[in-house]
Amino acid sequence: MSRTLFITGASSGIGAATARAAVEAGWKVGLFARSEDKLSALVDELGSDNAVAIPGDASDYNAQAKAVANLAEVWGGIDAAFANAGTGxxxxxxxxxxxxxWERMIRLNVMGVLWTAKAAMPHLRERKGHLVLTGSAAGRTHIKGSVYSASKWFVHGYGGNLAExxxxxxxxxxxxxxxxxDTPFFEEAKPDKLQPEDIARxxxxxLEADPRSNVQEIFVMPTR
Incomplete structure (x- = not known):
């Protein structure tokens, strides 16, 4: 039986790189993002037997719930979900x-994560599945006046609560x-920093860890 992963923010950056890495590891992927053209191109790259494009807005609960249900119908269930969509x-x-x-960011960085968890949970329960959240090093330190950092503090706190x-x-x-x-999140390229493939791995x-163990947090920092 194939394993299926639902990915939000899948059209570029970490989401797209994770789709590639997951397919290479033998997963089927559901690609969810607003950019239908980019999703279609990624499906062409990965193959329609490995990936399906599901356009939608991660800040909309109904869109996510419908996407998750559609993906489960395509491949018979969902084993994991990656709440990756976010903005600065x-x-x-x-x-x-x-x-x-602030409101737009919170709707995506906070509510969007809640929507992924809420929509995916019944499907994950059926298969003792796995939920992955994109946090940030900014969510573990205090940055002067940073509302973005605070939104990532939420992700880390909620992720621990979800694990329990x-x-x-x-x-x-x-x-x-x-x-x-180095992703489209930044206006200028950051070639000396981490690459999306680093996070995808x-x-x-x-996801590939033995079921007896939960890798609850992973910190990945650039060497420069």
Missing amino acids: LSAAGTEAGDPEE EMREWGGRCTVVAPGMV SVVFA
Whole structure:
């Protein structure tokens, strides 16, 4: 029986790299993001027998629930979900911050993670499955006035709470916390920092761990 992974924010960066790494490891993947064109191109690359594109907005619970249900129908169930979609802010700090931008970010970085967990949990329970969350090194340190950092503190806290909840029925939860990664998240390239493939390998490492063990947190930091 094939293993199936649902990925949010799958159209580029860490999400797309994780889809490639998961397929290489023998997983089927459901690709969820707003960019239908990029998802279709990734399916062409990975093969329609390995990947399915499910366009949608991760900040919308109904969209995620429908996507998860569709994916489970395509391949008979879901073994893991990767709540990876996230965004940052253009204005740093509290006084200089934009409340509307905060709301958009929280809707994705916080509520989007909740929606993935809520939508996937019944399917994961059926297979004693695995939930992976994209945290951040910023979610484990205090950064002057950073609302983004605070949103990632939530991910780390919630990930630990999920691990305890899922443990009751044999499920697992992992938070993968990267330092700076060279992705479209940043306006300028960061070629000397981590690459999306570094984080993708960490996700697959957690997924492939023996079922007796839960790799609960992984920190991946650039050497430069």
